[in-house]
Amino acid sequence: MTKIYPIFILITRILLGLIFIIASIDKIIDPAGFARDISNYHFVPFGFENIIAIILPWLELFIGLGLILGIMVDGASVISGILLVLFIILIFQATIRGFNIDCGCGLKEGELVGWRKIFEDLIFLFGAYFIWNRKVKIFEFKY
């Protein structure tokens, strides 16, 4: 178990990192589309969806790279946890309000909000916690 544990942490880092990187690419390419997806949630005050659509994908890309390359892993795991909690709240409120909208998650085109998506994000959130709470650090830059 002790030998497997660091490998398990590394695999979780790579998987979560890849998820964030993949999720960020479409959003970086099409910020207008992502802004529309955010607006559909009816959660962000009107006007602010654009600034979120400009910055958030880059944050996702950077934490994804950070997790994989071992750069500021603590910061990356905490930010990914916070983002995932926000995503879960957003999707949850949209689901219970009965919105039939594109989740704008960037992983699969045309994916709708719903309980499945919440469950997926909960697993990712557990992964982020697992990384943050790691006891062993391997393949990480030290500062």
Place this chain on the structure above:
Amino acid sequence: MTLTKEITLYIVSSIIIGLSFNLGRGWVDGAGISLLAKELKIVSDSEQAFAILSDPRVSIIDLQSAIEFHEKEILFVDARAEEYLYEGVIPGAISNDDIEALSDEISDLIGYNKGFVVYCSDDDCGSSEDLAYELQERGFMNIFVFKGGWKEWTDAKMTIEVNIDD
């Protein structure tokens, strides 16, 4: 490095790169967006709204838009005379010298409200505009004229479709 510093560094770099990239894209390919979303204009009276809805449009597009429209599988209509078509057409483009038959074909394919592109040989040919207005009179609501036409399309080395039967 403390956790707070790491988080700050991630956020600050995302803000800087995000804003710069958006600004850069605004210059390079026009895909940048404004920092704050603009509210859609409210049309105050229903008469004005109906006028917008029922107002047929003929608009001019450039090569870049024509390429993007083509990628999005918007219908293209070749306005050149039949004898020019042996050179080829923009892939998927339809053509017919008989305006009645052409009009039926377009309405069967996409109806009257969906936009489509009309083109002819080049900037000077004029037949694309004539055809656009003729089609507009027949009830088509949203027509785009690709001014550069066949010449600009082939000069840009875009793919063409040659019908061997012709």
